[in-house]
Amino acid sequence: MDNFVRLKITLGSDSTLDIQELNKLLPDRVWSKGDTRPNTKIIEKSAGCILSSGLEKEAPLDQHLAALLLRTRSIAATIKRLSEQNTVEVLCAIYTESVPALYFESSIVEGITSLGANFDIDLYLLPEGCNGGARP
Secondary structure: OEEEEEEEEEOOOOOOOOHHHHHOOOOOEEEOOOOEOOOOOOEOOOOEEEEEOOOOOOOOHHHHHHHHHHHHHHHHHHHHHHOOOOEEEEEEEEEEOOOOOOOOOHHHHHHHHHOOOEEEEEEEEOOOOOOOOOOO
16 A cells, blocks of 8 residues: 655635745745646646645555645744635545545544644555556
């Protein structure tokens, strides 16, 4: 099973923030409106940034979420404030051969809520024996 967990902030059209302010969050990736998304032909429709959990893809989902919340602890108030006029999402992608248990401790749920974030889980069921190929 491979897991990927990220916090994504997408600036709203009425946002007064700029890329320099997003860079203060020390994201893994930041982009401007009109940039081409890496390894694609997709043109970004708005500015934003991504912060990853920092764990290896084989780590369990709950550990990824805990690591992401730990990483964002010192900037949680800023992220919560950003969520008022922008889109903040915790994005999980799970690549697995069998349906995993999706259980989250209340501290994880409370941590995501404290960021003002939406919570999205994408589950990709792979054929047995498949090594998964290319993933994000």
